[in-house]
Amino acid sequence: MHTVSKLAKEGLYTNKVISDPLCHYSTNIGAEMNDLKVVEPPHSGYPEYNVDANAFADKIEEVKSQDGKLPALVMVTHADPYYGNIQPVKEVGKICRDYEIPFMVNAAYTGGVIPIDMKDINADFLTLSAHKSMASLGPLGYVVTNYEWSKKIFEKSKQKTEWSGRAFGKKLLSVFGCSVGGIPLVSSMLSFPYVKERVSRWDEEEKKSSWFIKEMEDIGEMMLIGQRPHKHHLFHFETPVFWGISKDHKRKGFFLAEEMIKRGIVGLHRGLTKHIREFRITLFFT
Numbered sequence: 001m002h003t004v005s006k007l008a009k010e011g012l013y014t015n016k017v018i019s020d021p022l023c024h025y026s027t028n029i030g031a032e033m034n035d036l037k038v039v040e041p042p043h044s045g046y047p048e049y050n051v052d053a054n055a056f057a058d059k060i061e062e063v064k065s066q067d068g069k070l071p072a073l074v075m076v077t078h079a080d081p082y083y084g085n086i087q088p089v090k091e092v093g094k095i096c097r098d099y100e101i102p103f104m105v106n107a108a109y110t111g112g113v114i115p116i117d118m119k120d121i122n123a124d125f126l127t128l129s130a131h132k133s134m135a136s137l138g139p140l141g142y143v144v145t146n147y148e149w150s151k152k153i154f155e156k157s158k159q160k161t162e163w164s165g166r167a168f169g170k171k172l173l174s175v176f177g178c179s180v181g182g183i184p185l186v187s188s189m190l191s192f193p194y195v196k197e198r199v200s201r202w203d204e205e206e207k208k209s210s211w212f213i214k215e216m217e218d219i220g221e222m223m224l225i226g227q228r229p230h231k232h233h234l235f236h237f238e239t240p241v242f243w244g245i246s247k248d249h250k251r252k253g254f255f256l257a258e259e260m261i262k263r264g265i266v267g268l269h270r271g272l273t274k275h276i277r278e279f280r281i282t283l284f285f286t
Helices: 002-009 025-035 053-067 088-097 146-155 181-198 203-221 239-248 251-260 281-285
Strands: 016-020 037-039 071-077 101-105 125-129 141-145 237-238 274-276
Touching: 002 053, 002 071, 002 146, 016 053, 025 037, 037 053, 053 071, 053 088, 053 146, 071 088, 088 101, 101 141, 239 251
Parallel strands: 016 037, 016 071, 071 101, 101 125
Antiparallel strands: 125 141, 237 274
């Protein structure tokens, strides 16, 4: 966001970022920190919440018509954190390449799980969360880019102080202090061989996800919200059956997580029964 905001200030682009409407909140915060405005194409709404690649092209044309310039960045969340929908990153990447707009893919929920080829999806930037999908301790994240953009995103300090003449030419503008070290970094280094091997088994894990969805819905009064067929291990279920139980249960909405814990199943949000989501850790890492 900092890198493309500088290009916007130089007049190469307008100060707008196009992002999918199911992106993680950090996308919006990162844009706001850098005086960028987020605009969104629509999704299809309940129950699948799909986003069409052509909607990004329409939004690009809308921004171009309003501002006379192209947006500074298009950002797509590879798998969104609410429904686990896989977004059309390859198709959007092709659109961005045709328009010559920088393209970022947030792979926080897919990097280290699903095979990703940056060249194939025409991504200029790939962001990853080590503690979400790369079997590492947090907080730790990665940004991956190509040679062309590396000089901009990893720009080094050029200023020299007026009185003392001090300069810090080896310091990256985007990194303060000692950056990340210690246990998070060591854990990520140690997990790399496992993560590399795990990605090669994604077809197997995808079948497990499909089986789990079928078994859940076969219980009755439970329905998957999001894409069908589902291509990710993050799920969001509507569960009116649990909601009904919680109204009369002495522990109210907390009964579900507590009963699951007794059975060795952890990770559910305490107090939630009407909807349950984020089964990814329980399903994938056991």
